[in-house]
Amino acid sequence: MxxxxxxxxxxxxxxxxxxxxxxxxxxxxxxxxxSYAVAPGRVTKDDGSPYRVFTPFYRAWQQHGWRAPAPGVRSVPWIRADVRTKQIPDVDPPEGVTLPPLGEDAARRRWREYLDQVDEYDDLRDLPGRDATSRMSVHLKWGTIHPRTMLADLADRGSKGAEAYARELAFREFYADVVHHRPDTLAGYYDKRFEAMDYDEPGEDLQAWKDGRTGFPIVDAGMRQLLAEGWMHNRVRMIVASFLVKDLHLEWTVGADHFLDLLVDADPPSNQHGWQWVAGCGTDASPYFRIFNPTSQGKKFDPDGTYVRRWVPELRDVPKTFVHEPWKLDEPPADYPAPIVDHAEEREESLRRYAALRS
Ligand SMILES: Cc1cc2nc3c(=O)[nH]c(=O)nc-3n(C[C@H](O)[C@H](O)[C@H](O)COP(=O)(O)OP(=O)(O)OC[C@H]3O[C@@H](n4cnc5c(N)ncnc54)[C@H](O)[C@@H]3O)c2cc1C
Incomplete structure (x- = not known):
């Protein structure tokens, strides 16, 4: 077998x-x-030790290279008829949830369609309102397309966008490599010093975060997209993760577990290390003191509020100037919650806890 x-x-x-x-x-x-272009464990430093930082890993990964994708198979005559006729059962998603088309044909179709857009990837990928990312993560997760197939097409394309896209595929491989060497980091801290940080116990705020009712429009839009599609835009994953860790002071594992429960592309290495990167305790982590302001992130990456209006119907009629801070309206929408925390205060609180950890 x-x-x-x-x-x-x-x-x-x-x-x-x-x-x-x-x-x-x-x-x-x-x-x-x-299911990787280069199997985890293959790319090492000259002394055989693993990389801990992405950029040098990425260079070594490119140098290592990979074989061309295997040629397509027209038929597989040795598949037994009883095996061939067994279909993946149809599953009805929960009410209100839309799942992407799955399977090898769907993966190839989506990839071919996306290749026409990939040249713009570098310029648009951070804008959740533009739908400019590929949504190939679900197909990579379930193995219905191989990254080598994608990398060969990207090399043919040769654009700046195609290069930026290949670099993101390398992130997936980097995190798999990190977990290969440090399997403990799927459940635990990569940087163990953060175990001693002062965290809050999950309570009502966690539920508001899960439900998309924090009163911060970009956070709520992301969490509602997760509930409705089992997927969330990468920029927004970073924003909601930062909110959970640095505004609600919860451990990253609490948010990561919720993501693993709901994401159709749930990939433990990418998820746990995406969370740890945001929380400041992962590989080449964003420094802990760089705390995302959910309002300015919203204004910067969703400038006209397209993404927020798509997922938060209560804010559909709010003018652009207030869509990321509806509490500033004379009459805020009655059915949308007021912010559950004061970001400026929680930012200071986070920095205080961080300073205590270092002293
Ligand atoms: C907190 C957090 C949790 C995450 N959890 C997951 C997860 O469970 N599964 C998952 O596949 N990705 C995860 N990511 C990475 C990233 O958000 C998704 O891969 C991306 O949003 C998938 O959408 P896409 O296919 O349209 O991405 P595109 O922008 O089109 O990227 C192409 C491919 O590159 C890979 N990729 C892109 N960004 C990253 C990244 N930062 N890390 C690793 N691989 C990347 C993915 O395979 C993706 O399909 C997480 C990121 C964060 C910040």
Whole structure:
């Protein structure tokens, strides 16, 4: 039996158990390739140690290179008829949830369609109102497209946008590599010093965050997109994560667990390390004291409020000037909550806790 090798601690253990079970029937489990362009563990420094910082990893990853994608297969005659006819069961999503089309055909279709847009990726990818990212994460997660297929098309394209896109694919590979060397960081802190930080216990604020009712429009739009689509734009993932850690003072693991529960692209290495990066305790982490202001982030990356209006119907008629700070209106929309925290105060509180950790 042939499978693509999997690298997470749970996945490795699962495959070992399958291997043992198959051996009882004299069937070998053959792990071939991986779901990465370069398998985790392959890119190392000259002394054989792993990279801890993305940019040098990225250079070494490019130098290492990868094989061209395998040529397409027209038919697989050895598939047994009873196996071929078994379909993935249709599952009805919960009420109000829209799931993306899945499967290999859907992945290729989406990728071909997106390639026409990729040249603009670098300029537009941070604007959640523009839908300028590929949404290929779900297909990469479920293995219905291989990154080598994508990297070959990107190299043919050769644009600045295509290069920027390939760099993001390298982030996925970097985090898989980090977890390969430090499996403990899926559940625990990469920078252990942060274990000792003073955190709050989750309470009502956490529920308001999950429900998209914090009173900060960009945070609420992101959390409602997550509820409705099982996906959220990358810039907004960073904003909502920062809000949970630095405005609500909760541990990153609380938010990361919620993301893993709801994301259709839930990928433990990218998720846990995306969270740790925001929380300041991950690999080349954004310094802890760089605290996102949800209002100015909203104004900068969703300048006309397109994204907020799409996901927060209570704010649909609010003029552009107030869409990221509706509390400044003479009459704020009655059905939209007032901010659950004062960002300026919580920022100071976060810095105080950080200073205490360092003293
Ligand atoms: C707090 C947080 C949690 C995250 N959780 C996940 C997760 O569970 N699964 C996941 O796939 N990504 C995660 N990411 C990374 C990123 O947000 C998503 O990969 C991206 O939003 C997926 O949308 P896309 O396919 O349109 O991305 P595009 O912008 O089109 O990027 C192309 C591909 O590059 C990869 N990529 C892009 N950005 C990153 C990144 N920062 N880290 C790792 N890979 C990246 C993804 O495979 C993505 O599909 C997380 C980021 C943060 C800040």
């Amino acid at each position: 042939h499978v693509a090798a999997d690298y997470g601690p749970y996945e490795k253990d699962r495959d070992d158990r399958v291997e043992k079970a198959l051996a009882d029937d004299d069937v070998a489990l053959v792990r071939t390739g991986s």
